[in-house]
Amino acid sequence: MKSIIRFIPLILFVLLGVLLYRGLFLNPQAMPSAMIGKPLPNFELPILKSTDRLVGREDLTGNIVLLNVWATWCIQCKYEHPYLLDIIRDSRIKLYGLNFTDDRNAALNWLKQYEDPYEFSIFDEQGALGLDIGVFGAPETFVIDHTGIIRKRFAGPINDQVWKKEFLPLIDTIEAEIAQGST
Amino acid sequence: MKYVLNHTCAIRLQQMLRVVIGSLLLSFFWLSSTNASPVDTFQFNDETTELRFQILSKELRCPKCQNQNLADSNSKIAIDLRKNLYNLLQEGKTDQEIIDFMVYRYGDFVLYRPPLKEQTYILWFGPVIILFGFIMGVVFVLRKRSKVKANEHDLSAQEQTNLDDILNKK
Numbered sequence: 591m592k593s594i595i596r597f598i599p600l601i602l603f604v605l606l607g608v609l610l611y612r613g614l615f616l617n618p619q620a621m622p623s624a625m626i627g628k629p630l631p632n633f634e635l636p637i638l639k640s641t642d643r644l645v646g647r648e649d650l651t652g653n654i655v656l657l658n659v660w661a662t663w664c665i666q667c668k669y670e671h672p673y674l675l676d677i678i679r680d681s682r683i684k685l686y687g688l689n690f691t692d693d694r695n696a697a698l699n700w701l702k703q704y705e706d707p708y709e710f711s712i713f714d715e716q717g718a719l720g721l722d723i724g725v726f727g728a729p730e731t732f733v734i735d736h737t738g739i740i741r742k743r744f745a746g747p748i749n750d751q752v753w754k755k756e757f758l759p760l761i762d763t764i765e766a767e768i769a770q771g772s773t
Numbered sequence: 774m775k776y777v778l779n780h781t782c783a784i785r786l787q788q789m790l791r792v793v794i795g796s797l798l799l800s801f802f803w804l805s806s807t808n809a810s811p812v813d814t815f816q817f818n819d820e821t822t823e824l825r826f827q828i829l830s831k832e833l834r835c836p837k838c839q840n841q842n843l844a845d846s847n848s849k850i851a852i853d854l855r856k857n858l859y860n861l862l863q864e865g866k867t868d869q870e871i872i873d874f875m876v877y878r879y880g881d882f883v884l885y886r887p888p889l890k891e892q893t894y895i896l897w898f899g900p901v902i903i904l905f906g907f908i909m910g911v912v913f914v915l916r917k918r919s920k921v922k923a924n925e926h927d928l929s930a931q932e933q934t935n936l937d938d939i940l941n942k943k
Contacts, residue, residue, distance in 0.1 A: 624880035663849075691853065717853050724878040726836040726850040 623743035630738050631722045638689050638711040651738040653684045654764050661692040662700050664728035670747035674707040687711030690720045735764045815859045822862050836879045
């Protein structure tokens with residue numbers, strides 16, 4: 591009994607060490623989104639290219655949808671852009687943009703200057719939809735399944751590594767679900 | 774003519790001085806205000822709402838900047854959320870409704886005071902348990918020590934008779 595008591599400080603020290611060591615490798619930016627598992631909220635916003643055309647929730651459902659939050663003020667979006675052009679070659683997904691609290695002309699110029707990877711970009715000038723889905727910066731990418739449920743939120747730029755690790759497994763899962771549902 | 778020239782010179786000098794002093798004052802105030810919180814120009818109908826705005830913006834954490842509240846942060850999202858908070862207050866939402874609104878979108882992360890849940894039990898009760906354990910430990914050690922000391926003063930029967938003998942001899 592006494593020998594156990596003598597070792598308590600050592601045990602506590604080791605436990606604390608393990609805890610702090612693990613803490614070193616946690617990513618404080620990777621917060622779980624509160625929106626996972628919830629349906630995409632309803633909205634009615636114009637698209638960037640023609641403000642006459644309003645789109646809503648139903649325009650984004652039916653496929654495996656990637657909703658990419660971008661803006662011209664966002665530096666990492668420039669880094670991410672070529673990878674977006676890569677990932678749209680995967681025919682299973684549809685990529686939509688959410689132009690978040692941006693200047694319309696600047697955004698249009700950006701799409702002209704680089705290539706436009708999006709089916710269309712929603713023009714969210716006031717950040718209304720962004721706020722509804724818990725966006726807190728750009729770039730951010732949401733995965734929305736065929737039933738309109740938000741399945742994933744990824745904060746930060748997508749690149750090859752991120753795509754393979756974070757997105758492809760989920761897309762495979764959703765595709766399996768679609769296949770199951772149709773049979 | 775000479776007088777007129779002098780006069781305009783004086784006016785110009787005065788103007789220049791005014792500009793210099795003005796910009797000095799301005800830079801002083803600007804420098805001294807760089808450490809202050811961002812200032813919004815929200816108009817409130819009454820003081821209660823304004824107070825509620827201030828309290829709520831201090832209670833809610835900026836989702837992006839991690840260690841600042843909405844009131845202190847100048848990040849884009851904090852500015853947007855302050856605007857949103859203002860709008861919600863104008864719509865007549867209660868404090869709880871506003872907090873629910875934020876939590877629905879950004880999760881418990883936006884709260885500086887985490888709610889009491891299974892995942893946060895250790896956060897809420899951990900310190901109390903550690904304090905309790907510490908007090909128990911101290912009590913345990915002190916008791917043991919006083920027992921040892923008490924034992925030290927106890928005399929055996931032989932010692933007691935020896936002592937009695939010595940005392941009686943006197």
